[in-house]
């Protein structure tokens with residue numbers, strides 16, 4: 001049931017890491033000018049995919065839930081700044097100093113610096129540029145404003161992550177904790193995040209569906225309502 005958020009720019013390789021920033025990946029807020037590639041250099045979803053669950057499910061196929069947002073000098077100059085809340089100058093400065101921001105004069109050098117498969121990235125950019133020319137994209141992307149062809153080239157690494165656990169301890173309908181043999185453990189109850197978000201939401205994201213059950217189940221337990229069932 002696991003599905004991560006679509007990703008952030010982490011501050012460092014050392015986990016747990018803080019989040020430096022997020023890139024616009026919601027096409028309803030900013031249409032994509034860039035491409036998104038996995039470590040094999042291939043695109044894995046149309047970047048203007050309108051459905052958040054579809055984007056997140058596509059990310060699940062990427063090793064380590066990791067991808068890079070790749071663009072060139074032309075896109076950097078003409079597209080609205082992609083890092084949320086940052087100016088173009090701030091983004092520029094990050095390419096000089098931040099470990100998740102890589103730039104290089106050629107695509108091959110960019111791939112090596114960022115940790116992306118170079119042949120895969122070259123192939124992908126070639127195919128994408130053909131999509132821009134023909135206005136037909138193999139993944140179905142319709143927003144195809146500019147080819148990726150003029151150095152320097154840029155890549156920003158993104159990491160999918162979660163704020164909570166999908167799995168947790170098993171309970172019965174009175175919130176009694178169950179053993180592996182499905183036997184209730186005497187006098188042991190569980191509620192809240194400990195149950196895991198999957199039991200409440202399945203393979204989906206529903207805002208409020210962690211806090212609300214935590215409060216509700218805790219109250220039901222505390223009031224003795226469940227004991228009387």
Ligand SMILES: Cc1cc2nc3c(=O)[nH]c(=O)nc-3n(C[C@H](O)[C@H](O)[C@H](O)COP(=O)(O)OP(=O)(O)OC[C@H]3O[C@@H](n4cnc5c(N)ncnc54)[C@H](O)[C@@H]3O)c2cc1C
Pocket residue numbers: 163164191192193194207208209210211212214
């Ligand atoms: C960044 C973030 C954003 C979130 N946003 C949302 C949201 O928008 N909507 C939503 O529904 N949910 C959201 N959640 C999830 C939600 O906040 C949690 O699932 C919920 O708060 C869990 O409540 P809880 O009472 O089960 O656990 P907790 O709130 O984690 O409470 C457990 C308590 O037990 C204490 N504790 C731990 N060990 C011991 C010990 N040995 N002895 C005594 N006390 C101990 C801890 O200090 C803690 O206070 C978010 C979570 C995060 C991290």
